[in-house]
Amino acid sequence: MKPPLRTRRRRETRPSVRVAERAAKLLISIGGIGTILAVTLILFFLVWVVAPLFLGASAVPLVSESIGGSASTSGTLRPHVAVDEHRLLGATLDTDGSLSLWRPDTGALLK
Numbered sequence: 001m002k003p004p005l006r007t008r009r010r011r012e013t014r015p016s017v018r019v020a021e022r023a024a025k026l027l028i029s030i031g032g033i034g035t036i037l038a039v040t041l042i043l044f045f046l047v048w049v050v051a052p053l054f055l056g057a058s059a060v061p062l063v064s065e066s067i068g069g070s071a072s073t074s075g076t077l078r079p080h081v082a083v084d085e086h087r088l089l090g091a092t093l094d095t096d097g098s099l100s101l102w103r104p105d106t107g108a109l110l111k
Contacts, residue, residue, distance in 0.1 A: 080093040083104050092100040101110040 079095060081090070083090045087104050089110075090102045090104045092102065094100065102108060103110065
């Protein structure tokens with residue numbers, strides 16, 4: 001007697017697996033397009049920020065104030081003038097080594 005032949009069972013994909021595959025494909029596609037869009041937006045932002053660095057610059061004085069100094073150096077070129085980050089105090093180092101402190105908003109010399 002011969003052994004019975006094994007017949008292969010026909011395989012079918014369940015509908016829930018097909019729905020899950022379609023959902024995964026859709027989510028992966030949306031994620032890929034979103035990534036490409038994000039990188040493109042970052043590129044445009046960087047070009048927008050960096051492009052002005054290659055254009056010509058211009059400087060316009062906003063305020064012109066005379067600053068006081070010692071009597072011997074008034075009207076002469078001062079080697080160093082500085083203003084603090086809060087714009088509350090200015091300092092002038094004169095050529096004779098004297099340091100003058102002044103207010104940037106009024107130009108008044110501090111004692």
